[in-house]
Structure formats: C-alpha cells, structure tokens
Amino acid sequence: MENAIKKYWPVFLLPTLAAFIIGFIWPFIWGIYLSFHKFITVSKTTFVGIDNYIKVFQDATFVDAFWFTARFTLVSTILINVIAFMLALALTRGLKGTNAFRTVFFLPNLIGGIVLGYIWQILLNGILTNLGLPLLALDAKYGFWGLIILMCWQQIGYMMIIYIAGLQNVPGDLLEAASIDGATSFQTLIKVKLPMVMPSITICSFLTLTNSFKLFDQNLALTSGEPAKQSQMLALNIYDTFYARSGAQWKGIGQAKAVVFFLLVIGIALIQLYFTRRKEVQQ
Amino acid sequence: MAKKVYHDGAVSGAKRIVDAALILLLVALCLVWVYPVFLILINSLKLETAISTTTVFELPLGEKFVGLSNYIYGVTQMNFLSSFSYSLIITVTSVLLIILCCSMCAWYITRVNTLASKLMYLLCAFSMVVPFQMVMFTLSKTADTLQLNTPFNICIIYLGFGAGLAVFMFTGFMKSVPLAIEEAAMIDGCNPLQIFFKVVFPILKPTAISTAILETMWVWNDYLLPTLVLDIKKYRTIPMAIQYFRGSYGSVQMGPMMACIMITVIPIIIMYLACQKYIIEGVVAGAVKG
Numbered sequence: 001m002e003n004a005i006k007k008y009w010p011v012f013l014l015p016t017l018a019a020f021i022i023g024f025i026w027p028f029i030w031g032i033y034l035s036f037h038k039f040i041t042v043s044k045t046t047f048v049g050i051d052n053y054i055k056v057f058q059d060a061t062f063v064d065a066f067w068f069t070a071r072f073t074l075v076s077t078i079l080i081n082v083i084a085f086m087l088a089l090a091l092t093r094g095l096k097g098t099n100a101f102r103t104v105f106f107l108p109n110l111i112g113g114i115v116l117g118y119i120w121q122i123l124l125n126g127i128l129t130n131l132g133l134p135l136l137a138l139d140a141k142y143g144f145w146g147l148i149i150l151m152c153w154q155q156i157g158y159m160m161i162i163y164i165a166g167l168q169n170v171p172g173d174l175l176e177a178a179s180i181d182g183a184t185s186f187q188t189l190i191k192v193k194l195p196m197v198m199p200s201i202t203i204c205s206f207l208t209l210t211n212s213f214k215l216f217d218q219n220l221a222l223t224s225g226e227p228a229k230q231s232q233m234l235a236l237n238i239y240d241t242f243y244a245r246s247g248a249q250w251k252g253i254g255q256a257k258a259v260v261f262f263l264l265v266i267g268i269a270l271i272q273l274y275f276t277r278r279k280e281v282q283q
Numbered sequence: 284m285a286k287k288v289y290h291d292g293a294v295s296g297a298k299r300i301v302d303a304a305l306i307l308l309l310v311a312l313c314l315v316w317v318y319p320v321f322l323i324l325i326n327s328l329k330l331e332t333a334i335s336t337t338t339v340f341e342l343p344l345g346e347k348f349v350g351l352s353n354y355i356y357g358v359t360q361m362n363f364l365s366s367f368s369y370s371l372i373i374t375v376t377s378v379l380l381i382i383l384c385c386s387m388c389a390w391y392i393t394r395v396n397t398l399a400s401k402l403m404y405l406l407c408a409f410s411m412v413v414p415f416q417m418v419m420f421t422l423s424k425t426a427d428t429l430q431l432n433t434p435f436n437i438c439i440i441y442l443g444f445g446a447g448l449a450v451f452m453f454t455g456f457m458k459s460v461p462l463a464i465e466e467a468a469m470i471d472g473c474n475p476l477q478i479f480f481k482v483v484f485p486i487l488k489p490t491a492i493s494t495a496i497l498e499t500m501w502v503w504n505d506y507l508l509p510t511l512v513l514d515i516k517k518y519r520t521i522p523m524a525i526q527y528f529r530g531s532y533g534s535v536q537m538g539p540m541m542a543c544i545m546i547t548v549i550p551i552i553i554m555y556l557a558c559q560k561y562i563i564e565g566v567v568a569g570a571v572k573g
Contacts, residue, residue: 023443
C-alpha cells in the first residue's frame with residue numbers, strides 16, 4: 001500500500017511542497033542570507049558580516065520596542081489567562097444563559113486587528129477626552145493600557161472557549177471523589193480541576209504569549225507607535241525599519257532585526273512549553 | 284454539551300445567591316463587551332459635524348441623525364463592493380486550496396514513512412511559530428518575481444504560508460484513522476486517488492471544517508500579507524481599504540469611516556451567529572492539535 005501511494009507523490013505531496021517552498025522555505029533562507037548583507041535592491045547586495053546585527057542593538061528604537069513588547073506580553077498574558085479561566089469556571093456551573101454569554105464573549109475574535117484597533121481608538125479617545133486626559137497618540141502610557149484593554153477584549157473569549165473544553169473534560173468521578181472526601185469547592189479547584197486542565201493552560205498561555213509578542217495590526221491601528229515611536233512594538237518596529245526609513249543600510253538592518261525577532265519568539269515559545277509541560281499530569 | 288453540576292445534597296440557598304450574583308456580573312460584562320460595537324453604530328448614524336471625541340457618547344437624536352447617508356458615502360468613497368469581492372475571492376480560493384492540498388499532503392506523510400515525510404511534518408510545525416516579519420520582505424519580492432501578486436493567484440502564497448497549521452491539524456487526526464478501511468479499498472481495486480477522495484476525505488470532513496474556519500478567520504482579516512504583495516492602487520482587500528481610508532485622508536471623515544467599520548463588522552456577526560457551533564468546535568479542535 002505504501003509503495004502504491006508513494007508513486008502518486010506528484011499529486012499528493014508536490015502542490016503543497018511547491019507552495020511551501022515559495023511561501024516559506026525560500027523566503028526564510030533568503031531572509032537569513034540578506035541579514036548579513038547591505039542592499040537597496042535585492043539584485044545588488046554587499047556582504048557586511050555581522051555588521052547589521054551590531055547596528056540592531058545600537059538602534060535605541062529597537063531596544064525600546066523590545067522592552068515595550070516584553071512588558072505588554074507579560075501583562076496581557078497574565079490578565080487574559082486569569083480572566084478567561086474565571087469566566088470558564090463561571091460558565092461551567094450550569095448557569096442560565098451560558099450559551100448566550102459564551103457567544104458574546106467570543107465575538108471580538110472574528111473582527112480583524114485593523115478594525116478592532118480603530119474601534120478602540122474612537123472609544124478610548126472619547127473616554128480620555130471626557131476625563132480631560134491627553135489622547136492615546138500623545139502619551140505612551142495610555143497607548144500601552146489601550147493595547148492591553150484591546151487585547152483582553154479580543155482574546156479572552158478565545159481562551160475561555162479552550163478552558164471551557166478543558167474543564168468539561170475533567171472526569172466526573174474525580175470531582176465526585178473529591179466531594180465525598182469533603183473537599184471544599186476551593187480545594188477541588190486547586191487540587192483537582194487546575195492540575196487536570198494543565199494542558200489547556202499550556203495551550204492558552206502559549207497562544208497568548210506568542211500572539212502578544214507578535215502583535216502588529218492592532219498596534220498599527222490603535223497608536224501606530226505614537227508618540228515618537230514610544231508605543232511601538234517589535235513587529236511594527238521591523239516594518240517601520242523596512243518601509244519607512246530611507247537610507248541604504250536600513251533594509252539589511254531590518255532583516256537582521258527580523259532574524260533577532262524570530263529567535264526571540266522561538267526562545268520564548270520553547271521556554272514556556274518547557275515550564276508548563278512539566279506541570280501536566282498523565283491521565 | 285453535558286452540564287455537570289456537583290454539590291452535596293439539595294441546591295442550597297447560598298449557591299442560588301452566588302449564581303444570581305454571577306449572572307448579574309456576566310450580564311454587565313456582556314454589555315461592556317458589546318458596547319464598543321454599539322458605540323460605532325450610533326456614531327455611524329450621526330451628522331459629520333456632530334462627531335467629536337467629546338460628543339462621541341451621545342445618541343444620534345434630532346437633527347444629528349442622518350440615517351444611512353454616511354453608509355452610502357462610505358461605500359462609494361471606499362469602493363467597498365470591489366474590496367468586498369477581492370476579500371471574498373482571496374479567502375474562498377485560499378481556503379479551498381489549503382484544505383484540498385494540505386489534506387492530501389497530510390495523508391501522504393502519515394501513510395508513507397520516509398525521511399522526506401518526517402522532514403515535511405517538522406518544517407510545517409516549525410513554520411507555525413515563525414513570525415511573519417521574518418519572511419515579509421523576501422516573500423513579497425518572491426511573489427513579485429513569480430507574478431503571484433493578484434487576488435486571483437495570491438492563494439498560492441497563502442497555501443505556502445498557511446500550510447503549517449493545516450498539515451499539522453490533518454496529520455494529528457489522520458494518525459488515529461485505522462489503515463484497515465483503506466487497505467480494503469485497495470484490495471477492491473481502488474487507486475490511491477480514489478482511496479483518498481472516496482474513503483479518506485469523507486472521514487477527514489470534521490477536521491476539514493475546523494481547519495477551514497481557522498484559516499478563514501486568518502485570511503479574511505489578514506492585513507500585512509496582501510498589503511505587501513498586492514498592488515494597493517489596483518486591489519484593496521477590506522482591511523487594506525480601512526487602513527487606507529484612515530491613513531490617507533488629511534482630516535479623516537469620521538462618519539463614513541465608522542459606517543465602513545460597521546459594514547465590515549455586520550457580515551462577520553451574521554456569519555458567526557449562523558455557524559457559531561462549527562466556529563467554536565473549530566477553535567477547540569485547533570487548540571487540542573496545537
């Protein structure tokens with residue numbers, strides 16, 4: 001059977017493989033190659049060694065963007081997961097209207113980042129003006145919290161759905177055993193439910209961490225880095241380096257930034273998976 | 284969905300009070316959740332001069348109310364219908380192509396056990412973590428060189444960049460499908476193509492729906508890839524049009540802008556309410572595989 005299928009590889013494997021090479025493998029390898037070069041057009045490149053990488057770390061906007069992104073990722077990951085988990089607990093109690101609540105909380109996920117950004121820009125600027133405070137684009141502090149609120153609004157519903165599925169898979173006999181042994185509902189939560197939904201926590205924290213770290217559309221639409229790049233996140237900083245700065249060196253530096261960004265994402269993802277996987281229990 | 288309520292003995296008064304308080308809290312939260320969209324809706328019905336950051340919370344009453352004129356102006360200014368059709372073409376072709384090619388690829392790499400299969404699987408998993416910024420510049424150059432820069436063939440780029448998730452989800456499901464049925468079909472004289480389309484694909488259908496939903500959510504809302512690949516003067520998808528509308532005007536006309544946001548959001552809400560069950564199942568399936 002295996003050999004019969006193997007003969008059909010041009011039909012089964014080739015289309016995806018070809019597109020994958022065009023859409024991912026080749027741009028990826030070429031990107032690494034270009035990060036060691038200085039260029040304006042890709043047809044004329046000069047090798048500069050690790051020069052671009054040195055300049056990446058000398059670029060203050062990149063370092064600032066890194067810290068902004070790191071703070072944002074930390075705060076949003078914690079807030080989203082805690083709130084989503086609490087909502088999931090509330091919605092697995094068999095309350096009236098559970099489905100309606102779930103529907104409403106999930107809704108913002110389907111709206112794209114650009115549109116979300118503008119919706120919240122209008123709302124938050126309205127609130128800030130009425131409180132007599134500066135607009136979003138004038139103070140990076142409000143830009144930061146605006147992005148946090150937006151991200152919570154968008155992602156909580158998605159994570160809640162995953163937590164609900166996790167909580168519903170906790171075996172009933174475990175909960176029954178706990179209640180016969182006289183466990184309070186708080187003890188059941190900490191000692192039974194939490195360890196049993198650890199796989200969901202792994203997935204949700206992985207998704208929120210990488211989504212927050214890679215955030216682009218929302219950042220562009222809500223503040224577009226204003227004021228003076230102070231609310232710029234890494235993805236937007238890279239985009240800005242490529243397309244908004246003139247000068248022969250910037251494209252190479254932009255590509256080097258992209259490689260650094262990629263390594264950071266991989267690093268964070270691996271560390272996170274290592275720590276949460278350790279806490280998972282075998283069922 | 285089975286409801287599981289665990290408590291000792293009869294429903295106690297305390298639990299009833301807690302539940303009532305929770306419901307109240309959830310209702311309040313729901314209002315907060317819906318409010319941003321409601322705010323855009325009321326402002327999209329206002330007279331242009333009545334919209335400012337200080338009056339944004341006021342209802343469109345009396346002479347401030349202009350009916351649908353912002354919508355008409357916004358749709359014509361933004362050329363919304365052509366944007367909508369470009370978005371639709373790109374999403375439909377990309378998602379169909381991804382489902383077809385990736386399910387075939389996933390079947391091949393689970394059933395044929397070679398180094399190439401393993402490598403393909405690992406690369407797909409790897410590509411899911413790589414941020415788009417890593418490849419955005421070189422990808423847009425590659426797309427230009429290969430002339431894959433119109434709404435009609437950009438789906439090939441989407442197949443390449445979206446293959447990771449789809450192949451990953453399909454192989455995750457394929458591994459649990461027993462070989463016996465396929466072998467029976469083989470003995471009955473089917474060739475691999477017939478086996479795939481008559482036997483395997485029907486089994487894969489639930490996964491195909493989940494994958495299609497996740498990919499649709501991505502492609503429909505994607506902003507950066509089409510911006511870099513397509514010619515913005517000729518082709519604008521909906522996210523591109525919104526960003527362009529906002530970014531290019533000296534003073535943004537808020538009324539039409541909000542009308543445009545509303546006509547982008549309304550179809551999404553209708554779609555969501557219509558296939559909510561599949562969307563939520565798709566999200567759960569995606570999370571379990573991921």
